[in-house]
Amino acid sequence: DVKVTQSSRYLVKRTGEKVFLECVQDMDHENMFWYRQDPGLGLRLIYFSYDVKMKEKGDIPEGYSVSREKKERFSLILESASTNQTSMYLCASSSETGALNTEAFFGQGTRLTVV
Amino acid sequence: GDSVTQMEGPVTLSEEAFLTINCTYTATGYPSLFWYVQYPGEGLQLLLKATKADDKGSNKGFEATYRKETTSFHLEKGSVQVSDSAVYFCALSEGGGADGLTFGKGTHLIIQP
Numbered sequence: 001d002v003k004v005t006q007s008s009r010y011l012v013k014r015t016g017e018k019v020f021l022e023c024v025q026d027m028d029h030e031n032m033f034w035y036r037q038d039p040g041l042g043l044r045l046i047y048f049s050y051d052v053k054m055k056e057k058g059d060i061p062e063g064y065s066v067s068r069e070k071k072e073r074f075s076l077i078l079e080s081a082s083t084n085q086t087s088m089y090l091c092a093s094s095s096e097t098g099a100l101n102t103e104a105f106f107g108q109g110t111r112l113t114v115v
Numbered sequence: 116g117d118s119v120t121q122m123e124g125p126v127t128l129s130e131e132a133f134l135t136i137n138c139t140y141t142a143t144g145y146p147s148l149f150w151y152v153q154y155p156g157e158g159l160q161l162l163l164k165a166t167k168a169d170d171k172g173s174n175k176g177f178e179a180t181y182r183k184e185t186t187s188f189h190l191e192k193g194s195v196q197v198s199d200s201a202v203y204f205c206a207l208s209e210g211g212g213a214d215g216l217t218f219g220k221g222t223h224l225i226i227q228p
């Protein structure tokens with residue numbers, strides 16, 4: 001089975017903490033993504049990466065950074081967590097840059113609560 | 116920019132009812148279109164997809180047809196089951212996959228026995 005694994009299902013962090021959300025995929029995919037999911041807003045793209053050490057801003061990058069040191073791993077970093085970053089975070093991966101019918105595979109999500 | 120609009124719900128139906136979830140999109144080019152499903156407590160799974168006009172995607176009794184003239188990709192199922200209760204997301208991809216998917220806000224479907 002293909003897999004995207006997020007390191008934590010639930011996290012509770014304090015305001016101002018530095019938070020790392022980890023994502024690993026075992027499909028040798030080039031592309032990896034971080035989304036956040038909020039009620040009434042759907043999924044919004046935070047950052048994506050199409051290669052090792054490459055990163056691109058999505059629609060809502062403010063307050064976040066990412067790291068992709070290895071092809072299989074894509075980390076989302078909250079430099080100083082704030083309560084408005086309480087959300088469900090979803091990691092995804094896909095293959096074949098340039099292919100229009102690329103399916104994205106998702107992890108199970110990390111529900112982050114910032115108190 | 117690209118956008119996807121879908122009915123938000125919740126949509127509540129009885130078992131064996133006919134389901135339609137509307138989805139329309141705005142895109143500059145010729146996107147691929149997807150329906151994803153999210154069961155409670157889980158991530159998103161691809162339900163079906165279509166890559167060009169008039170293509171029909173189908174899976175698990177669900178169908179959707181890519182209608183370029185109406186920029187729509189409505190999801191249908193002839194007879195829903197309680198196990199179909201989930202959140203359904205319509206999405207498009209225009210950037211060759213590397214730019215990510217643009218999602219609708221999701222439709223929460225509740226099927227009552």
